[in-house]
Amino acid sequence: MMLFLARRAATLGVTVLLASFLVFLIPYVTPGDPVRKIIRSRVAGEVIDDSVLQGLTAQLGLQDPLVVQYLRWLGRLAGGDMGLSYASRTPVVEQVVPALVVTLSLVVLTLGTAAAVSVVLGIVAALQEGRPADRVITTVTQAFIAMPEYWLAPLLVLVFALNLSLLPSAGWEGPASAVLPVTVLALRPISYFTSAVREGMLDALGAEHVVAARARGLSHFHTVRKHVIPNGLLPLTTLVAVWFAGLLGGSVIVEVVFAIPGMGRLLYDAVLNSDIPLAQGGVVVVVGLAVVLTTAADLIHGLLNPRIRGHHA
Amino acid sequence: MRDRPVFVRAATGILVLVVVAVAASPWIAPSSPAEQDLAARLLPPGSAHWLGTDHLGRDTLSRLLDGGRFSLVIASLATLLTGVIGTGIGVLSARRRGWLDEVLTRTNDVLLALPEMVVALFLVAVLGPGFLSLVLALTVTGWTPFARLARALAYDVSARGFVESARVLGCSTTFIVFRHILPHLAGPLLGQAALRFGQFLITVGALSYLGLGVQPPQSDWGSMLAAAQPYAARAPVGILAPGLVVFTVALCVTFLGQRLARMSSTRMVLNPASSGAVADA
Numbered sequence: 001m002m003l004f005l006a007r008r009a010a011t012l013g014v015t016v017l018l019a020s021f022l023v024f025l026i027p028y029v030t031p032g033d034p035v036r037k038i039i040r041s042r043v044a045g046e047v048i049d050d051s052v053l054q055g056l057t058a059q060l061g062l063q064d065p066l067v068v069q070y071l072r073w074l075g076r077l078a079g080g081d082m083g084l085s086y087a088s089r090t091p092v093v094e095q096v097v098p099a100l101v102v103t104l105s106l107v108v109l110t111l112g113t114a115a116a117v118s119v120v121l122g123i124v125a126a127l128q129e130g131r132p133a134d135r136v137i138t139t140v141t142q143a144f145i146a147m148p149e150y151w152l153a154p155l156l157v158l159v160f161a162l163n164l165s166l167l168p169s170a171g172w173e174g175p176a177s178a179v180l181p182v183t184v185l186a187l188r189p190i191s192y193f194t195s196a197v198r199e200g201m202l203d204a205l206g207a208e209h210v211v212a213a214r215a216r217g218l219s220h221f222h223t224v225r226k227h228v229i230p231n232g233l234l235p236l237t238t239l240v241a242v243w244f245a246g247l248l249g250g251s252v253i254v255e256v257v258f259a260i261p262g263m264g265r266l267l268y269d270a271v272l273n274s275d276i277p278l279a280q281g282g283v284v285v286v287v288g289l290a291v292v293l294t295t296a297a298d299l300i301h302g303l304l305n306p307r308i309r310g311h312h313a
Numbered sequence: 314m315r316d317r318p319v320f321v322r323a324a325t326g327i328l329v330l331v332v333v334a335v336a337a338s339p340w341i342a343p344s345s346p347a348e349q350d351l352a353a354r355l356l357p358p359g360s361a362h363w364l365g366t367d368h369l370g371r372d373t374l375s376r377l378l379d380g381g382r383f384s385l386v387i388a389s390l391a392t393l394l395t396g397v398i399g400t401g402i403g404v405l406s407a408r409r410r411g412w413l414d415e416v417l418t419r420t421n422d423v424l425l426a427l428p429e430m431v432v433a434l435f436l437v438a439v440l441g442p443g444f445l446s447l448v449l450a451l452t453v454t455g456w457t458p459f460a461r462l463a464r465a466l467a468y469d470v471s472a473r474g475f476v477e478s479a480r481v482l483g484c485s486t487t488f489i490v491f492r493h494i495l496p497h498l499a500g501p502l503l504g505q506a507a508l509r510f511g512q513f514l515i516t517v518g519a520l521s522y523l524g525l526g527v528q529p530p531q532s533d534w535g536s537m538l539a540a541a542q543p544y545a546a547r548a549p550v551g552i553l554a555p556g557l558v559v560f561t562v563a564l565c566v567t568f569l570g571q572r573l574a575r576m577s578s579t580r581m582v583l584n585p586a587s588s589g590a591v592a593d594a
Contacts (some may be wrong), residue, residue, distance in 0.1 A: 015423040029439055142571070146563035148515045150522040150538055151556025158545045160554070249428025253519050267431060268523060271438040279438060286431050294425070 002155070004302055012295045019287040020077070023280045024070050030276065035062050041083035041277040048124035058120050087273045093283035095266060100285060102172055103255070103262035107247045109182050111240055114189035119233065121190070124199025126232065129202060138196065144191035153184045153257040170259035181258045185251060196239050201232035234304055241297030245290035321572065324565035331562055335381035344372045346379035347530060358550055365550045367541060376537055377554055383533040384521075384559070387444070388513040391451035396506050398452070399459020400498065404490060406460070407467035418464070421457050429454050429516065437525045447526055451513055461506055463498055470497045500577025507570025511563035516526050518559050 027037040039056050057063060061072060076082075082092035118141075125137040160180060161169030168177045204210060205228055213223045252264035259265070261285055270279035334341065349369045358365045359530030364373040402421075406414040433450035440446040470476060470492065479489050520526040532540070532557040541551030 011419055011422055014419070018423065019427070026439065091585055097528055142567070146515070146560055146567050148518055148556055148559045148563070150519055150535060151552070151560060154538070154542050154545055154552050155556070160551060162546050246428055249431035252430050252434065253522065256523060264430075267434050268483075271434050271525070274438070279435070283431060283435055287427055288430055294422075 005299075008295050008298055012291055015294045016288055019291070020074060020284055021031050021070060023071050023283050023287075024290040026276050026280055028066075030274070037276055038062055040086060041189075042090060044084060077284065082284075084277045086275045087269075087278070092277050096263075096281045096285055097280065099261060099263045099266040102260060103248060103251060103264065105249060106178070106181060106255075106262055106308055107244060107259065108187070109178055110185040110247060110251075111189060111243060113182055114186040114193055114243075115240055117186070117191030118190050119236070121194045123229065123232070124207065125194065125198045126201030128206075134198075138198070141191045141194040144187040144263065147187055149184050149253045150257065152187070152290050153180070153254060156180050156184065157257070170257075172258075172260045172262075177258075181251075181254045181260060185247065189247075192243070193236060193239060196235045197233060200235040201228060204228045204231040207231065237304065238297045238301045241293055241300060245293035245297070248290055248293075249286045321569065324568050326489045327561060328565050328569075331381065331558070332385065335378055335385055336399050337381065338378035342372075342375040342378045344375050346371065346376045346532075348372070348375075351430060357548065362556050365548060367537075367548070367551055368544050373537075373551060373554055376532060377534070377558060379519070380533040380537055380555070381558070383444075383527050383531065384514055384517050384535070385562075387447055387451070388510050390448050390453060391517075392510045394448065394452045395509065396459050396502065399456035400431050400463045400495075400502060402456065403460040403463025403465075404467045404494060404498075406464045407471060408486065408494075410492065414464075417460070421460050422571045424454050424457050427454055430498035430519070433516070433520060434525070437520065442528055444524045444527075447517060447520060450520070451516060455509065455513070458509065459502065459505060466498050466501060467494055470494050501574055504570045504572075504574030504577060507566050509570075511566040511570065514559060514566070520559060 027034045027041075030037075035057055036053070038052065039060065039062070042060055043056060061069065064072075080093055082096065084090065085092050087097060088095070121137050121141060126135040128134045157169045157180065160167045167179050169180075171177050207227075210223060210227050213227050214220075218226075248263060249267070250264075251260075251262060252268055254260070255262045255264035256268055263282060267279060267282045267286070269275070270282055338346075343363065349371055350366070351369065364377065367373055367376065402417055406417045432454050433447075436450040436453065437446050440449070476489060476493055479493055484492075517526060518533070518535030518538070521533050522539045524536070524539065527536055528532045529536075537555040538552050541548065541555075545552050
């Protein structure tokens with residue numbers, strides 16, 4: 001177990017460092033003078049003439065080797081300083097934190113909805129294996145995988161916001177504005193979750209202790225509730241953690257269509273405006289969180305299922 | 314029921330129809346995809362324009378046929394590239410084992426943790442939008458599922474009797490890989506390729522929808538949808554049609570891929586020598 005933990009921790013550290021180094025390189029690989037770009041992200045003034053530029057280059061250490069600059073940048077990042085946004089001339093942190101809060105609530109709502117729906121659908125499908133209910137649930141949820149969000153979202157807006165005026169078409173204020181985005185975003189996780197719950201339930205239904213419980217004369221309801229469901233839902237835990245990581249950066253389309261001020265929207269705007277410090281800050285936060293969550297998912301998987309620890313080479 | 318040949322034939326038929334129609338679009342399209350007719354803006358479907366016209370009076374059906382080329386070519390190219398790279402890396406990991414396997418598997422884990430869309434946004438930001446950045450953005454993270462699957466399967470196949478026999482008989486590693494291992498991987502990997510093609514098609518559309526994919530005057534299904542959205546209330550066909558095509562193609566491909574994966578995995582499961590391949594997939 002210690003080896004397993006150490007390995008995971010090492011992977012996590014390397015990933016975050018690698019990602020942060022790539023992000024640090026953005027000003028150097030995009031067209032234009034990197035020094036000017038970096039100074040623009042660190043100094044509040046708009047116009048900089050050449051004499052000031054030289055002074056600032058020395059002051060900010062931009063003539064130092066790349067590695068030294070990277071370590072300095074990393075140090076500032078660790079202290080929560082991500083520089084100034086080109087577009088708004090305000091600290092990037094002040095934009096990233098509220099956006100992260102919005103996206104986190106969107107993702108939590110989405111995964112909560114998806115898990116609740118999938119548990120019901122998956123249990124029904126497994127208990128009705130091979131019958132019409134199972135076929136309908138399996139076929140329909142599998143079709144969700146092929147649903148493009150950029151199609152479903154405008155269609156739902158057209159029907160529920162423009163034609164029926166039931167729900168707001170955009171924004172992030174109050175529960176009503178969350179209904180459409182959460183619906184669109186939940187379909188793909190529902191597809192994967194339902195299939196995982198169904199498979200897990202079928203495995204558990206065939207397990208020896210379940211057969212034994214039946215043989216002891218326990219009722220069908222009691223067996224399912226006490227012995228099948230707890231084991232059948234195990235695979236879902238890891239899957240939810242993995243999807244949490246995926247949705248943090250995967251909600252771009254939904255946030256853009258519904259004008260939700262979250263991380264996806266922030267990254268999209270940063271790319272459109274070539275706002276390098278904003279893009280750097282956003283990518284570092286999203287990737288860092290995603291890596292931590294994926295590792296957490298692995299750990300949960302390892303804790304709940306001791307068999308994989310050694311063999312997962 | 315999902316496995317009835319009727320459904321397989323229907324899915325295959327639809328795919329062939331779409332591919333042929335898109336490939337033949339210069340000859341069969343009712344009008345030029347770029348031809349504007351401002352007097353005939355946002356027309357509903359009718360005899361002159363089967364699927365109506367867009368906000369510049371361009372024929373929606375012609376644009377649909379023309380735009381498919383970009384989406385289908387990028388998705389195919391990305392599938393091919395990621396499939397070849399991923400399979401190569403997976404088989405290499407499984408055959409060499411040791412430190413190389415460790416490094417490749419860890420790299421895979423690292424890339425798997427990066428959100429695909431963020432990587433794509435990042436690369437498009439650095440390289441600028443266009444054909445090559447799109448293919449690259451999809452390939453950088455896209456090979457990982459293939460490598461996982463190929464590694465797990467190659468591990469299992471390598472443990473079987475005929476591989477050991479071939480080795481004892483003095484066959485070279487190259488010969489064993491191409492003659493004995495890869496043929497056993499073909500089924501599941503093709504299934505995976507079909508599934509990935511569907512996802513790539515959706516992602517290409519998503520990036521174009523965001524304006525980061527194909528650039529005007531060219532267009533594809535995603536950018537058509539984005540352009541039609543402001544006029545959705547007046548001309549709903551403009552958003553209905555391109556999305557429906559993406560959904561239908563992705564659905565057919567996914568269905569065929571799942572069937573392929575299931576067919577080949579039953580064979581693996583029935584074989585006592587294979588253990589974790591299916592679970593790892």
